[in-house]
Amino acid sequence: MAKKSAGKSSVKRLDKRLYKAELERLQTELVELQQWVASAGARVLVIFEGRDAAGKGGAIKRVMEYLNPRHARVVALSKPSKKERGQWYFQRYIERLPTTGEIVLMDRSWYNRAGVERVMGYCSEEQYQEFLRQAPIVENLLIEDGIILIKYWFSVSDEEQQARFASRVGDPMRRWKLSPTDLESILRWEDYSRAKDAMFAATDTAGSPWWTIESEDKRSARLNVISHLLSCIPHGRLELEEVSIPDRPGADDYERPPAEQFKYVPDIAADLRAEKSKKAS
Template identity: 55%
Template structure:
C-alpha cells in the first residue's frame, strides 16, 4: 500500500471513529447497564487497534458516573468546596471529559465555568479578579474549562500580554492557589496532553464535519503554527506552578475514551467520600376534588405534532 493510500485509510478510519464517538455521546444519556448488552449485542463494528472496546467503555463510564453521584452527594452534605481546572491545547478533549462528569449530576451542585475573553473593564482589574466570582461556595463543585492559566498559555503565546505580566502571574499564582487551599478549597489541576499529529487530525475532523465546524476558530489555526511556542510555555507553566498544595496531573488524551475514564477515575480518588444514605421516598396519593373541572386548552397553544 502506498503512503497516500495509507494516509487515506487512516483518515477514513478516524472519520468512522469520530462518527461512532458522536453517536456514543447520545447513547450515554439514554442507556443504562440493563440495556447495554441488548443494544450492543449485534454490534460487530471492528475496534481500531489499541482503542478501548465500546462495551468496556460504556460499562466503566456508567460505573464511574454512579460514583460521581455519590461524590456529589458527599460534597453537598459536607459543604465541601471543590475546584477542578481543565487545561490543554485546543482539541485536547477537555470539553468531552467535562461533559461526561456533569452528564448525570445536579447543575446546582456541579457547574461549569467557561469564561470568554476579558472585556475592557476586566483588563484593568487584578488578573484573578474575574475568576473569583466563579469559585464555589460550600457544597459546590466548579469545573473550569480553561482557567487563570490562560495567562501562561494562550495570552502569552499570542502576545495578548507582556512578559512582565507573565512573570507577575508566575509569582502570584502559587500564593493565590495556596490561599484557596488554606481557605478550605480542594483544588485539582489537569493538563490534557495530545500529540502534534493527533491535534492535526482532530482539527481536520472539525473542518469537514458541519456539526463541529463551529469549534474551529481562527485562534485554533494560529495555534497550529505556534506549536513549539505553546510547548515551551506549557513546560515553564508546569515547572513553576506545580506545587504540593495543588499539583498538576497530566492526562494522556490521544485516545478520547481512555482519557475520559482515566481522568474521572483519578478525580474520584482525590476526594475521600462515602455514600450518603437516602431515606425512602413515599409518593403521596393524588387528591381528587369532586368540584374540580379541568379547563380546555386551546389547540393553538400546542406545539404542532410534526413527528
C-alpha cells in the same frame, strides 16, 4: 514529527461497551460524591487545561452529565472585557470560585496567561512573569482556606490534534470549535510546548500538582480523569432517606378546558412516524 493530511484518526479506541459500562459506574459515584460535597459543605475546584482539541470539553460534559446544576457548574470565560482588563488578573476568576457545597469545573482558567496569552503575545513579559510568581501563591491561599483544588492537563499528539481539527471542518455541529486561535496553534506547536513546560516548572507544586491525562483516546481519557477525580476527594456514601411515592387521589369535579384553547408545537415526530410507516408498507 510528521503531520497527517487526512482527518481520520488511527487511534485504537477503548471498546464502546466497556467504556459505557464503566462510565455509568463512575458517573453514579460522581452523583454520590456531589451529595457528600453538598452535605459536608465542601468546596471543590477542578481546572481543565491542555492542548486545543485535546478532549477537555468532552470530559467536562461527562463529569457534569448527571450532577445537580444547583451544586455544580462550569466556568468557561470569554476574553476579558475592558473593565476586567483593568482589574487584577485573577480577579474575575476569584469571583467564580465555588461556595459551600459546590463543585466548579473551569474549562480553561487563569492559566490562559501562561498559555495562549504568552504564545500569542496578548500579555507583556512583565505580566507573564508576574503571573508565574503569583499563581502558586494564589493557589496556596485557596487551599489554605479549605478549597479542594485539582488541576488537569490534557495531552494529545500533534497528529491526533490535526485529525480532530480536520474532522470538525465538515461537521456543522462542531464547526464553531475551530477558532482562528485554534488553527494558529497548529503553526505554533513548539511554542505551546515550551510555554507548557515553563508553566509546569513554575506551578507544579507539592500542594497543587498538575495531573496529566493522556487523551489520544477520548474514551480512555474520560474514564481516567473521572476515576482520578473521585480518588482525590475523600468522600463517604450518604444514606439516602427512603422515598415513598403517594397514591394519586381520585379525581374531583375538575374539568380540563378544551384542547383547542391552547397552542401546541407542531408534532414533527408524528410526521416522521407516518413517513416511516408509509415507506415500510
